Amino acid sequence: MMYLYDPTFDELSAWMDEHGQPAYRTAQIFRWLARGVASYDAMTDLSKDLRAKLSADFRLDGLVLERRLVSADDGTTKYVYRLHDGNVIESVLMKYHHGYSVCISSQAGCRMGCTFCASTGAGFGRDLTSGEMLAQVALIGADCGTRISNVVVMGIGEPFDNYANLVRFLRLANDERGLGIGMRHISVSTCGCVPQMIDFTEEGLPVTLSVSLHAPNDEIRRRLMPIARTYPIDRLLDACRRHVERTGRRISFEYSLFAGVNDRPEHARELARRLRGLQCHVNLIPANEFAGGQYKRPRAEDVRTFQEILVGEGINATVRRELGTDIEAACGQLRRRLEEAETD
Ligand code: SAH
DSSP: EEESSSSSSOOOOOHHHHHHHHHHHHHHHHHHTTTTTTOGGGGGOOHHHHHHHHHHHHESSSSEEEEEEEOOOOOEEEEEEEEETSOEEEEEEETTTTTEEEEEESSEEEOOTTTTOOHHHEEEEEOOEEEEEEEEHHHHHHHTTTTTEEEOOSSSOOGGGGHHHHHHHHHHHOOOEEEEEEGGGEEEEOOOOOHHHHHHHTTTOEEEEEEOOOOHHHHHHHOOHHHHHHHHHHHHHHHHHHHHHHOOEEEEEEEEEEETTTHHHHHHHHHHHTTTOOOOEEEEOOOOOOOTTTOOOOHHHHHHHHHHHHHHOOOEEEEEEEEEOHHHHHOOOOOOOHHHHOOO
C-alpha cells in the first residue's frame, strides 16, 4: 500500500478520475499534505465516503512521531519517526536567521560504511519512499508551525543509493501545489557515487550538490570511506567538474576534520592543489564524536589553520556552525534503529 505522501499530483489525479471524483480533490489533498496531515479524520472538507476510499488505497500513518528532542544550546530539534514497518528514522529541524531548515533521512540506515559515521553502526533497513522523505518536511513544518524554507538531504542514508525515490522526492517537494520548496533551497549530499552524480547532472535540477570529500588523496579517503575504493578521487573530481560545467552551479564539498588523520597543514595544501580551478565551496566540519567512535575532534587552532591555508590558496572555505550536538543531532550522529529506540 502506498503512503498518501507518495503519489505525484498526476498520479493522484488519475486515482480521482478512476474513482469518479472531480479534479479539484487532488488540489485539496495536496494542500492537506503540505500542512502535514496525519489522519483522514482531519480532512474535514472531504466526504466520509471519499476518505474511506482513500484509506483503502493509501496509508496515512507512514511516519509516526516517536520522540522529539530539543537542544538546550540552540533550539535545534531532533525528530524520531517510526515507519509503518517498524523501521525508525531521524530528521533535524535547524533555525537560522534566514529561516527554518529541515535535514531529512533518505534511507533507514546506510550501506556506505564510512568508518567515522554513527549511521553505519546502525546497519541498513531499507530505502525510504519519496513520500516518506516528503512527510519528514511536512510533518516537521506542521509541528513547529512555521514554513520550512530549506531542505538538506544530509540525514541518515546515502541519497544516491536511493536515486529514483530521491529525484521523485525533489519534484514532489518542489511542486507549487504542495510544499513548493524552491529547488535552489534544497541541498543533496553524497559520499561520491559517481555514476549517479553524472545522472544527476543530466537531470538538470537546480539543487545544490554537496560531496563528502573528507580527504585530499585516495590513501586517506579509502581509510575513511569504502566508496573511495570503487571510485578514485580523480574520477570523483572529474564528475564534480562536469557538474559545475553543465549546470553553472558551484559545488559544495564537505570536509570533516578527524584529529591526526586528515587535519594536518600538508593535507590542506594537497587539498587546495586538487581543487584548484574548480568552482566550489569547502565546508569544514570538526568531527562529531559519539560513543564507540574511533575518531577525535581536531583542536580549534588546527581547524583554523586548515581553513586559513585553503583560503590563502584561493579556495572558499568556512567552518560549519555546529547545531544540536547535545542531542546528538549533528552531522554523523544520527543512527536510530528500531532496537535502540525501544530501549531508551
Ligand atoms: N550519505 C550522504 C549524506 C550524509 S550527510 C553523504 O555521505 O554525504 C552527513 C555529513 O556528515 C557527511 O558529509 C558525512 O560524511 C558527515 N559525517 C558523518 N559522520 C561524521 C562525524 N562523526 N563527524 C563529522 N562529520 C560526519
